[in-house]
Amino acid sequence: DTEVTQTPKHLVMGMTNKKSLKCEQHMGHRAMYWYKQKAKKPPELMFVYSYEKLSINESVPSRFSPECPNSSLLNLHLHALQPEDSALYLCASSQDAQNSYEQYFGPGTRLTVT
């Protein structure tokens, strides 16, 4: 099973709302990632978790707050977002973060900030 699941599929939120995106994998992977993808662009890395610890924050604004409750779950907490944060948010996982393993992507959450 090479499936990464993400919920919700779509999310519309106002600039004062607080919401969370969820990601789950059951492949025993020890690295998990959040990416942001704008239309007609490749994904941009936001965060890397390795063995449930935050390893990389690619200078992401603090209105995005990641959380890794356990090795299978990854959350992205959203607060006070801006309209320019509207995008497809992709979660991915890989065996680990140090070796050249492929990453498996979820279907994404389409976020619209109004």
Added chain:
Amino acid sequence: AQSVTQLDSHVSVSEGTPVLLRCNYSSSYSPSLFWYVQHPNKGLQLLLKYTSAATLVKGINGFEAEFKKSETSFHLTKPSAHMSDAAEYFCVVSDPFSSGGYNKLIFGAGTRLAVHP
């Protein structure tokens, strides 16, 4: 630093004809290379990967790619296009020496493949 260039932003083919999506990479050491496909409003699906084994790599859905070190290329091909192949394709190189000590994926800009009846 690693980088990847997809030479065509758009490719259009007729159904049943061959597909060629071109990708050149830059690397100071033996790279790991991947092709991903993204259908509209979907996540990325791994088509195939090269990790220094056979230079001709076979992937899913009839796609294959050939690693040519002398040309620093990793072009994606398929003998006969199907309507369902219409999608965005990303060539990706891994950078194991990125800042932070983790294996970062470097994405090309993408190639949009259109398949006409």
